[in-house]
Amino acid sequence: MSRSTLSLLVMAALLVIAVGAAALIASLRSGEDELPAGTPERTVQLYLKAVEDHDATEAFSYLAPSLSARCASFPREEITQRGSSSIRATLDEVRVDGDRATVRVGLSETFGNAPFGTSDPKQSLTFELQQIEGQWRFTEAPWPLYCAPKLSSAGGLGR
Amino acid sequence: MVVSLVPLLVIIGVVVMLIRRRQPREDGHPTSDVGLGTIRRLFLYGIGLLALIFSGVGLSLLLGGLIDSFGGATVISESDTELAFALAFSIVGLPAWLIAALLAQRSLASAREAEVGSEVRRLYLNLARGIALMVVAVNAITVLQFVLRISDFDGRAVGWLAVWLAIWLLHDLIVRGEHRTPATAWLDHLYLGFASVVGLLFLLSGLGAGLGSVLSAAYDGLFRSTLVHGDWSRGLREAGAPALVGAMVWGVHWLLRLRREPRSEAIWQVVVFLFGVLPGVAMTLIPAAIGLHMLLDWWIGNPVGGAASHFAGLPGALSVALLGLGVWGYFRSLLWEGRAEHVARSDAERVYRYLVTAAGLLVLTGGIVAGLALAVEAGAPEDGGLIRSSGWWREQLVLTLTLVMVGAPVWAWFWFGVQRITALDPAERVALPRRTYLFAIFGAATVTLLVNLTIVLFRFFDALLGDGLTRELLVDVRWSVAFVLAAGIVAGYHWVVLREDQAAAPAEALARRRRRRTVVLVVPPGGDGLAAAFVDLEGTRIRVWRRAGVAAVAPWSEQQLAGLRSLVAGSEDDCLLLVDEHGNAQLVPLLAGAAEL
Numbered sequence: 001m002s003r004s005t006l007s008l009l010v011m012a013a014l015l016v017i018a019v020g021a022a023a024l025i026a027s028l029r030s031g032e033d034e035l036p037a038g039t040p041e042r043t044v045q046l047y048l049k050a051v052e053d054h055d056a057t058e059a060f061s062y063l064a065p066s067l068s069a070r071c072a073s074f075p076r077e078e079i080t081q082r083g084s085s086s087i088r089a090t091l092d093e094v095r096v097d098g099d100r101a102t103v104r105v106g107l108s109e110t111f112g113n114a115p116f117g118t119s120d121p122k123q124s125l126t127f128e129l130q131q132i133e134g135q136w137r138f139t140e141a142p143w144p145l146y147c148a149p150k151l152s153s154a155g156g157l158g159r
Numbered sequence: 160m161v162v163s164l165v166p167l168l169v170i171i172g173v174v175v176m177l178i179r180r181r182q183p184r185e186d187g188h189p190t191s192d193v194g195l196g197t198i199r200r201l202f203l204y205g206i207g208l209l210a211l212i213f214s215g216v217g218l219s220l221l222l223g224g225l226i227d228s229f230g231g232a233t234v235i236s237e238s239d240t241e242l243a244f245a246l247a248f249s250i251v252g253l254p255a256w257l258i259a260a261l262l263a264q265r266s267l268a269s270a271r272e273a274e275v276g277s278e279v280r281r282l283y284l285n286l287a288r289g290i291a292l293m294v295v296a297v298n299a300i301t302v303l304q305f306v307l308r309i310s311d312f313d314g315r316a317v318g319w320l321a322v323w324l325a326i327w328l329l330h331d332l333i334v335r336g337e338h339r340t341p342a343t344a345w346l347d348h349l350y351l352g353f354a355s356v357v358g359l360l361f362l363l364s365g366l367g368a369g370l371g372s373v374l375s376a377a378y379d380g381l382f383r384s385t386l387v388h389g390d391w392s393r394g395l396r397e398a399g400a401p402a403l404v405g406a407m408v409w410g411v412h413w414l415l416r417l418r419r420e421p422r423s424e425a426i427w428q429v430v431v432f433l434f435g436v437l438p439g440v441a442m443t444l445i446p447a448a449i450g451l452h453m454l455l456d457w458w459i460g461n462p463v464g465g466a467a468s469h470f471a472g473l474p475g476a477l478s479v480a481l482l483g484l485g486v487w488g489y490f491r492s493l494l495w496e497g498r499a500e501h502v503a504r505s506d507a508e509r510v511y512r513y514l515v516t517a518a519g520l521l522v523l524t525g526g527i528v529a530g531l532a533l534a535v536e537a538g539a540p541e542d543g544g545l546i547r548s549s550g551w552w553r554e555q556l557v558l559t560l561t562l563v564m565v566g567a568p569v570w571a572w573f574w575f576g577v578q579r580i581t582a583l584d585p586a587e588r589v590a591l592p593r594r595t596y597l598f599a600i601f602g603a604a605t606v607t608l609l610v611n612l613t614i615v616l617f618r619f620f621d622a623l624l625g626d627g628l629t630r631e632l633l634v635d636v637r638w639s640v641a642f643v644l645a646a647g648i649v650a651g652y653h654w655v656v657l658r659e660d661q662a663a664a665p666a667e668a669l670a671r672r673r674r675r676r677t678v679v680l681v682v683p684p685g686g687d688g689l690a691a692a693f694v695d696l697e698g699t700r701i702r703v704w705r706r707a708g709v710a711a712v713a714p715w716s717e718q719q720l721a722g723l724r725s726l727v728a729g730s731e732d733d734c735l736l737l738v739d740e741h742g743n744a745q746l747v748p749l750l751a752g753a754a755e756l
Contacts (some may be wrong), residue, residue: 009488104468106383
């Protein structure tokens, strides 16, 4: 057997071993972490699971009432028409300051259909939440929703 | 996706053409008007290719639509446009292609040697194979994605795959059934090179995506808190389709065919060095640099978040690096195997060495510039007008260290490697890739030096004549100062190297580089193999004339060919006639201009 053929076989074997080992670890550790109820990260987790399930109604239930009203008239295709994509999200950081919280998440999404099955590289998302009546709710439109800011009565932009 | 690979084909073609222009041409046919004739051949095969594409598209749509109607999704609204399209293309394309094929076959029957040796016919066959291969590969991926449960069944993809696979098989059988002539071999090699590169690209894309996906999932499972785990195996299954298709294409075209061609072939060298070793080096070093940057940033910089999120990019970088090492290792071992053949160093190898050297030098210089700018800024004393946040220097220090630690070893390894080669073989000093590299680096460094020196002097004189020199000025011009210093060092060093080369370049090598010798071989039927002895003889152009009315002869032995090669190489004449007299060779020097060049 030639040296180059041997090196090819060795590389293939190493690749199989690497993929096998990583797949084993991934399958054994593939469960989602059960985050404590009543925490901002738990709200983010429930929201993202609703997005994964294409359930816009469930996802909207995690928006603050004012935000939900603002987003009501906007299309929900960003959640309901996500095709066959798959989301994986990991918790990076949580900062709580009184009744406000910032949750930073690493998220990657894989799509189907195209010949090369494109995947988004991991993106870092930041979610802003506020505790309202004991529940953490989003105060800014969370990914992947987009809702235009509300115009104030004077014609400027209001919060 | 298909369109995006056209530039790749163009690049390969341009590289080969440039190399071929510096190699002797082997023309098996003194005139090209035997058989169909060049103009008619161009017309016939041009129309034939167009008709082939039309009929392929039409039949694919017809078959795909038929399969989809049985196995596809429920149609709630039908469109006849596609059917009309398919019928039009098929009805126009198929008869036109059949007519062209019949005319070509008729010419093949009456003047087989001329047609088989025609570059136009071979170009058609290889273009047909190349186009068919791309269509087959893309649609095979789609079909495989259904098999791997990534996407829904798409009958159209099956139709396209079936029709274009048949087209590819047909043309591949024709090519393999006809003997290759010296005039057409390069076209076959060009196709094999293109297919090998495309196959490797698909294979590495799939493997990289798959390995990266599963390593990321494992990393997240081990070190990070998972909110939504998704389907981690999906990435692996998605990557399986292009990996499998790429493996088949690469296996058939590289492992079974092109790899077994002579190593002295230009395409072989281009594929190995520029599309094998070079990407392997890049795929290893770039992720290594990314990993090093992450490490230094964690240690010295201002990392945000915990270690797990900081190093989240490591699995992706590791997957690319592992593949890069594999590719690099495979092609290096392939080259190592061929050392005994003593193949002359090719321009493709030189281009690869100087490209990596240039890349290393650019990275190293970038690091030096960043370091010098940091030093200038750090050296500027604090004053009331200059506000800096604490740790302002960390990010730039990390960048400097990363660039220097990656660029320095790469540049040193490859640069001193080519210097060792040059010391052993003085003819390397006059090689085009080396001279291009030296002049390009020297030129770029000089321009950078002049431009930034102008900026520095302008700011200096502007301040001197205006508000006066301030410490803030030094900080403002720190990058230009850094560029001046770094570019000055680079330009100065390469100027010295250029002068050394000019002083040491032997006159003989220069004369050899400029020399163009023509050798006309007069051979009996079946004697084309004689041309192979002179293929890579530098500066030699070969023409082969076949004698009529004589019997075919047995081929020359390797020893005899080597002897003839030495005889021609040692001749001082620029124009030679070598007559194969049934096993005896007669070498006749000619006056320049007496032979058609």
